[in-house]
Amino acid sequence: MGDYQGYMYRYDQIDQTLVNERVAQFRDQTQRFLAGALSEDEFRPLRLRNGLYIQRFAPMLRVSIPYGLLSTRQLRMLAHIARHYDRDYGHFTTRQNIQYNWPALERVPDILADLATVQMHALQTSGNCIRNITSDHLAGVAADELEDPRPFCEIIRQWATLHPEFSYLPRKFKIAVTASPADRAASELHDIAVRLKYAADGALGFEIFAGGGLGRTPIVGKLIRSFVPRADLLAYLEAILRVYNRYGRRDNIHKARIKILVRALGTAEFTRQVEQEFASNRPFAPRLTDQEIERMRAFFVPPPYQQLEQCSPGSADPAFQAWHRYNTRDHKVRGYRIVFVSLKKHGEPPGDVTAAQMDALADLADRYSFGMIRSTHDQNLVLADVPQRSLPELWQALDALGLATPNIGTLTDMICCPGLDFCSLANAGSIGIAKQIHARFDDMDYLYDLGPVEIKMSGCMNACGHHHIGHIGILGVDKHGKEWYQITIGGSSAAPAALGEVIGPSVAKEAVAETIAKLLEVYVRERHGEDERFLDTVRRIGVEPFQERVYETDYSAA
Amino acid sequence: MRQIIRRREIVADELRYAGEPELDGTISVQTLAEWIAGAGCATAPAAVLLSASDEIETLAPHLQSVRWIVIEFAKPGDGRGFSQARMLRQRCGYPYELRARGVIKRDQLFFLARCGFDAFDLDPAEDLAACLPAFNTFSVAYQDGSDVLLSVRRRAPAG
Numbered sequence: 038m039g040d041y042q043g044y045m046y047r048y049d050q051i052d053q054t055l056v057n058e059r060v061a062q063f064r065d066q067t068q069r070f071l072a073g074a075l076s077e078d079e080f081r082p083l084r085l086r087n088g089l090y091i092q093r094f095a096p097m098l099r100v101s102i103p104y105g106l107l108s109t110r111q112l113r114m115l116a117h118i119a120r121h122y123d124r125d126y127g128h129f130t131t132r133q134n135i136q137y138n139w140p141a142l143e144r145v146p147d148i149l150a151d152l153a154t155v156q157m158h159a160l161q162t163s164g165n166c167i168r169n170i171t172s173d174h175l176a177g178v179a180a181d182e183l184e185d186p187r188p189f190c191e192i193i194r195q196w197a198t199l200h201p202e203f204s205y206l207p208r209k210f211k212i213a214v215t216a217s218p219a220d221r222a223a224s225e226l227h228d229i230a231v232r233l234k235y236a237a238d239g240a241l242g243f244e245i246f247a248g249g250g251l252g253r254t255p256i257v258g259k260l261i262r263s264f265v266p267r268a269d270l271l272a273y274l275e276a277i278l279r280v281y282n283r284y285g286r287r288d289n290i291h292k293a294r295i296k297i298l299v300r301a302l303g304t305a306e307f308t309r310q311v312e313q314e315f316a317s318n319r320p321f322a323p324r325l326t327d328q329e330i331e332r333m334r335a336f337f338v339p340p341p342y343q344q345l346e347q348c349s350p351g352s353a354d355p356a357f358q359a360w361h362r363y364n365t366r367d368h369k370v371r372g373y374r375i376v377f378v379s380l381k382k383h384g385e386p387p388g389d390v391t392a393a394q395m396d397a398l399a400d401l402a403d404r405y406s407f408g409m410i411r412s413t414h415d416q417n418l419v420l421a422d423v424p425q426r427s428l429p430e431l432w433q434a435l436d437a438l439g440l441a442t443p444n445i446g447t448l449t450d451m452i453c454c455p456g457l458d459f460c461s462l463a464n465a466g467s468i469g470i471a472k473q474i475h476a477r478f479d480d481m482d483y484l485y486d487l488g489p490v491e492i493k494m495s496g497c498m499n500a501c502g503h504h505h506i507g508h509i510g511i512l513g514v515d516k517h518g519k520e521w522y523q524i525t526i527g528g529s530s531a532a533p534a535a536l537g538e539v540i541g542p543s544v545a546k547e548a549v550a551e552t553i554a555k556l557l558e559v560y561v562r563e564r565h566g567e568d569e570r571f572l573d574t575v576r577r578i579g580v581e582p583f584q585e586r587v588y589e590t591d592y593s594a595a
Numbered sequence: 596m597r598q599i600i601r602r603r604e605i606v607a608d609e610l611r612y613a614g615e616p617e618l619d620g621t622i623s624v625q626t627l628a629e630w631i632a633g634a635g636c637a638t639a640p641a642a643v644l645l646s647a648s649d650e651i652e653t654l655a656p657h658l659q660s661v662r663w664i665v666i667e668f669a670k671p672g673d674g675r676g677f678s679q680a681r682m683l684r685q686r687c688g689y690p691y692e693l694r695a696r697g698v699i700k701r702d703q704l705f706f707l708a709r710c711g712f713d714a715f716d717l718d719p720a721e722d723l724a725a726c727l728p729a730f731n732t733f734s735v736a737y738q739d740g741s742d743v744l745l746s747v748r749r750r751a752p753a754g
Contacts, residue, residue, distance in 0.1 A: 051735045051737075058732065058734065059733075066702065079671075082672055165672065198737055199736065199737070201677065201709035202674075202710055203674070204706055205673065205677065205703075205706075282675060283678050287673055318685070321681075321685040
């Protein structure tokens with residue numbers, strides 16, 4: 038492959054120098070901590086902004102995957118890190134990153150040095166700063182997008198990286214960039230959503246939402262600017278960040294996100310302050326030139342697609358047919374298909390992938406998908422550019438790796454945080470519940486009959502598992518030292534985003550799958566035809582019929 | 596006498612804060628409220644102390660004869676002073692000493708300098724000489740700043 042670097046942004050000398058110098062800085066900070074020159078309190082904010090948490094059993098290192106895009110060279114390095122520094126696996130997160138649960142603190146600088154050799158880092162994957170920029174995992178291949186949002190993701194990533202003014206914010210800050218009305222990045226649940234938009238004269242600009250977020254106070258973002266000219270994108274972001282940095286609450290960690298500021302001021306007043314700051318600061322703010330946009334666009338040109346004929350799926354095997362139906366999607370180029378690699382196999386924690394699987398996937402991506410791979414915010418991977426005629430071969434290879442569970446979009450394609458098994462914040466386990474649900478719903482035909490049902494699960498109210506926006510949301514709570522689970526229904530991450538409604542008192546650990554079975558029973562009874570999704574039925578009939586079924590007292594056994 | 600870092604050199608501090616003994620040649624630092632109250636008649640070089648919640652907009656009309664602005668970092672992780680500094684340097688065009696004081700360690704110096712601070716009154720536990728290399732932590736940046744870096748990726752042609 039020689040100098041092959043993938044169809045993605047490629048570092049120049051400036052980018053490479055920056056990550057190399059970051060490694061040196063973190064090595065020095067780690068050494069000072071280990072030598073006792075930095076206290077734990079002093080080291081914490083420094084290690085956090087490099088993605089290093091001290092977890093329940095060991096440190097946890099979160100590595101940044103900007104907008105979920107990876108070359109196979111990078112994926113092989115992620116496998117190497119899992120094998121060499123960790124316990125042979127990694128965990129893909131809901132923010133398109135990967136985290137390792139068992140690295141030794143003193144070796145983290147070496148991990149970062151290894152990452153830097155493949156143009157990767159752990160910068161700002163944690164801490165009160167601007168986090169990884171997330172985007173549509175189908176960017177560039179979806180037929181419904183305005184244009185590829187990734188050049189703008191990279192422009193914003195660079196602007197946000199080591200930003201001198203915005204590195205000590207009141208709280209973490211998440212930005213998503215999308216260009217499709219389908220909003221596959223849950224952008225309205227971000228601190229800022231940037232949406233590509235064309236003006237009436239065809240000029241490209243951006244629609245800006247602010248103040249969305251999950252956590253313990255879930256709020257859908259508010260539209261604050263219907264059109265920002267492209268030259269002013271960074272200036273406008275800077276205005277929002279400055280208003281937040283100056284006036285966001287710092288007295289209470291649970292009220293420090295921008296959503297609380299937007300809510301307290303009201304959308305109109307917050308917008309007025311941002312507009313005023315934008316106007317005052319514009320002479321000093323960065324202007325985005327068309328030259329720079331073109332420079333970035335050149336990195337994201339489409340790979341050299343062949344002229345292929347549209348062909349039929351290619352195998353009559355019912356297992357292949359099921360996989361083809363659930364785990365592949367239409368591609369905008371004729372003769373190609375988008376393939377989802379399911380990380381939701383029964384018995385495995387959602388999002389987990391072994392070093393051997395990563396290496397094998399890298400080989401498959403080289404063979405079938407131009408050497409590129411993507412991570413999704415629902416913790417699967419994507420091979421975005423697969424020739425249709427190669428699908429049977431690819432399916433067989435994925436199946437042999439345990440990565441072809443035909444459940445994308447179905448009930449068992451769950452989002453799940455690491456929960457009490459790993460996370461020191463969690464109140465309750467989530468991986469065990471995922472296993473319980475997998476075991477209860479192992480009949481694929483039943484799942485297919487149910488159609489799309491998104492289950493999202495968090496082990497605490499920090500909501501890393503996005504439970505508020507699951508069609509069915511599950512939140513782990515601690516009651517007198519026991520794990521209980523609060524269930525919500527009716528949430529959605531797709532535009533227009535919606536927050537789920539709590540159905541009633543939380544249920545015991547062993548009753549979670551059974552409770553879901555009851556919810557689905559009501560859905561199957563009430564739904565209007567096969568095309569009405571679970572979410573649609575909830576929206577049509579409300580939560581009461583579901584509550585009645587879940588909490589009805591069963592007198593028949595008395 | 597207290598030592599500070601000024602333009603990457605360790606020097607003796609000439610400023611005196613409330614409650615500190617008056618020494619010859621030292622200059623008393625006034626709070627923003629004190630300064631605004633007496634600003635009309637002040638002609639001698641003055642030093643003003645800003646807390647994180649003080650508004651730059653309040654100080655902006657009264658910058659004449661101010662030669663030192665000290666921004667207080669009272670709590671670790673409170674980044675409001677970074678915005679105050681950039682607003683003073685850019686919007687107000689303030690050209691004189693801008694000092695960061697408080698719970699600051701060497702790990703913040705690089706960003707502080709990029710935001711326009713040129714003097715640093717650090718956490719007393721810090722060894723000032725050992726802090727000086729921190730100004731060179733990075734030789735490159737993605738944003739324009741008040742310091743001089745080898746290489747800044749510019750988003751717009753200069754001028």
